[in-house]
Amino acid sequence: MSAERIISPQTMEAVRRSGAVPGSKYLLEVEDVRKEFPGVVALDNVQLKLKRGTVHALMGENGAGKSTLMKILAGIYTPDSGSFKLRGVDIRLKNPLDALQNGIAMIHQELNLMAPMTVSENIWIGREPLGRFGIVDHAEMNRRTDALFERLGIEIDPEIKVGKLSVANRQMVEIAKAVSFDSDVLIMDEPTSALTEREVNHLFRIIRSLREEGKGIIYITHKMNELFEIADEFSVFRDGKYVATCNSSEVTREDIIRMMVGREITQMFPKEPAQIGDVVLSVKGLTLTGVFRDVSFDLRAGEILGFAGLVGSGRSNVAETIFGVTPASSGTIELFGKQLTVSSPSVAMAHGMAFLTEDRKETGCFLLLDIQENAQMAVLQKRYVQLGFVQQEKLRKAATDMANRLRVRTPDMREPIINLSGGNQQKVLICRWLMTNPKILILDEPTRGIDVGAKAEIHRLISQLAGQGVAIIMISSEMPEVLGMSDRIVVLHEGRVTGILDRAEADQVKIMELASR
Known part of the structure; x- marks a missing residue:
């Protein structure tokens, strides 16, 4: 140098x-x-x-x-x-x-926009056009943003707060910001x-x-x-x-x-035949006012039930309601034949449910904590506490064994999770929930941001869990993943179920037809 x-x-x-x-x-x-x-x-x-x-x-x-x-x-x-x-x-x-x-400009995978500020303010921060007396000329800044968006074909109001934008539109703002530096x-x-x-x-x-x-x-x-x-x-x-x-x-x-x-x-999708058992989760007429309505389906032991649909179809919202993140407005949830009011995630976890959320940064990782601390979050109140004391060595070994099983790349378990790649962060979150030995596992975009080799390993793990009788809901935006891994596929459009397809009859055309009705 x-x-x-x-x-x-x-x-x-x-x-x-x-x-x-x-x-x-x-x-x-x-x-x-x-x-x-x-x-x-x-x-x-x-x-x-x-x-x-x-x-x-x-x-x-x-x-x-x-x-x-x-x-x-x-x-x-x-x-x-x-x-x-x-x-x-x-x-x-x-x-x-x-x-x-x-x-040289970089558009990061984890978006770095400031939610309380407007789109224009985010794009031109540090480069704001100034008017008389050195005051920021917001009208000129919005004009420049309009010109930039016209060049890129982006239709977003320059004066809207970034916090009100969808993730997709925030991504477009990030791209426009990078382009603005020429x-x-x-x-x-x-x-x-x-x-x-x-x-x-x-x-x-x-x-x-x-x-x-x-x-x-x-x-x-x-x-x-x-x-x-x-x-x-x-x-x-x-x-x-x-x-x-x-x-x-x-x-x-x-x-x-x-x-x-x-x-x-x-084999990218190593789906192995599994013995499909009895219904373990039955959802009837589930509704969250203004988000989704009248959602009904059954989930059986050993089954991988795929959820497909376009962005905004309500897939993740249904999963969050089943897990108690946002309690339903109406409808029923039955676990193992008994009706249950899932008022919070702790209630869901107490009944053998686990939920890998879609956004690992916002709702998954504790970025300032290390790998072991992140992995053990869901089990500290269960098998690893005796007489009020945490069994540290047993817990450390369990977390390490699970991390090795999923090939988490790290020098040691005390590495802050923020230092890991996005894919390895995702693996740690999967470790967290597998350590609870769930009976029902909800996976929302389980392989997002994970490389092709690790995807095959995660798919193999999902298949093995199904073979052990775990009932799995798998939400994915990747059509090959849904088709390759699911026994049945629930398709949603604008908050309602438009069809449920068996593995043998499902193909990309049928799913897209149902997803765009």
């Missing part, structure tokens, strides 16, 4: 205007980058080369080092060694503002995780227009179909090491998986 030539933002702006340094083939070049954290080598002399006017996908399992490298490029982390060139000029990034001034390099980390198919198509139109403007886009995703639709090239990392870079048109899905995991994954 000491040999790098450090340039000022003014010099970089001159380089940006004049074009690349003569002879430089790449917009961005990363060479021999290494980064260590206590007990972990996150990056081991990796490389990445981004061409102007291309979309370059970065692939790898959770813990492969993708996010670490992106945070280095965004100025959040400082590398231990390595070189960086932008337009052929050596750069060193000291902080996020430095990265933005040098033409950066040469845009890093997108799982940008479609909360978007509908229509919104994904809109995002891809934005990406293609930016590519035509000569921008370089680094695109991180676990969704293979996105890779082949939008990416020109991709690079694969594995266990903190660089594996390969290929043109997207020259490889198959299986090639990518093999490079990512270092092994063959012959």
Whole structure:
């Protein structure tokens, strides 16, 4: 790093205007980058080369080092060694503002907008246009936001508070904010995780227009179909090491998986036959006023009951009501043949239910606590307390064994969960609920943000649990997951059940027809 030539933002702006340094083939070049954290080598002399006017996908399992490298490029982390060139000029990034001034912007997987502020205020924070006497000119700021949104085809009121927006619209605001810096390099980390198919198509139109403007886009995703639709090239990392870079048109899905995991994954949805038993959960006429109405279904022991539907269909709301997060307005819930008023999650847990929520950051992880503390949250009042004392060693072993079973990548169980990748955080939450030995397990987007190798492991685990008689409700926005894992599928549209399909009769067309009625 000491040999790098450090340039000022003014010099970089001159380089940006004049074009690349003569002879430089790449917009961005990363060479021999290494980064260590206590007990972990996150990056081991990796490389990445981004061409102007291309979309370059970065692939790898959770813990492969993708996010670490992106945070280095965004100025959040400082590398231990390595070189960086932008337009052929050596750069060193000291902080996020430095990265933005040098033409690198990142759209994080976990959104970082400020809910109490308006859309315009979020986009132009720190760059607000000023009027007389140095006062922020809100009218000019809203005009600039309108012009930016018109360019990107986004229909959001600049003056609305961000806290009132859907997750999908917040994602669009994040994208617009990054574009507003007119950066040469845009890093997108799982940008479609909360978007509908229509919104994904809109995002891809934005990406293609930016590519035509000569921008370089680094695109991180676990969704293979996105890779082949939008990416020109991709690079694969594995266990903190660089594996390969290929043109997207020259490889198959299986090639990518093999490079990512270092092994063959012959079955992404290892659904094993399970003995379907008696009804353990019966929901009749369940209604939450203004959210969903008259929802009815039965769930049997050993059954995986998939829930499908478009964003806003009410899938997660039904799950939350069954678990007592938001008690129902009317209707009945029967557990093991007995009617029960599920007035709170503690009541649900006392009767053998567990619930993995959709949003791990907001409603799952205790980000300031370590892995063991997060994993043990649901069991401290049950099997691991004796005579008022927590059986620490027994609890530690149980949490460690479960973490090893799910391949949570961490130096030790005392690592703060905030330091883990999103996928590994998700695995810890699954550990938490499996430690309760549930009879009924509700999984809301169980593999969101999890890499392809870990997905297969989670699917295998779900199948094994069903084989052991656990009744499972699985909510997923990924159609192949719903079709591949479910014994039956409940389809919702605008808060009501529009159909229940058996595994043998279900296909994507039928589900989409029911989901859009």
